[in-house]
Amino acid sequence: MKKHIKRLLIFALFAVSFGGGWLHYAYHPAAKTGFGWVPFVSAILSVIVIPVLFMFRKTVHWGYLLNGFTAILGTVTMGHFSFVLGPLWADVAILWGKFAIGRALFCIEVYPADANPKPRGWALIRYPNMGFWYVHLALWALVYWLGHAIWR
């Protein structure tokens, strides 16, 4: 059953990413605006590279990291867009669906079925726990904003 669930989740990850990439390509083809390359490259990673990384036990950690950071990248850039031009929070919500699928794939592969890890203290914000992602989302947003506001 585990293999079957894994295959379903990998397909879900592929389908969500493919849908997201397709939508983006319709919004702004990569060649037309410079920053159109950002979703284009993220989509290639999410549709092809990340599902393949999740297929093999050896590369699950890389899939988990890439999946999480592409979700953060999309959240920060689309959050920026949402404040400046128009709300894209629905798209951000889809992205966190993609994140959750990746985390489910990671957990099913790395932890025993009945595990109930309870990280405490410093471990809360260390890889691979959720705090790691919250800290990286907050710091990524801060650094991105500083780059946007200060770097000329």
Add this chain to the structure above:
Amino acid sequence: MNKIKLFKPLWWVVHVLAIVGVAWLGKFVQF
């Protein structure tokens, strides 16, 4: 489980590159 160790040379390389990269992304993306 392979844990990424904090404060090793690779950790610094990854984080310095990531900070510069993300800041550059903030500069690059102009809506």
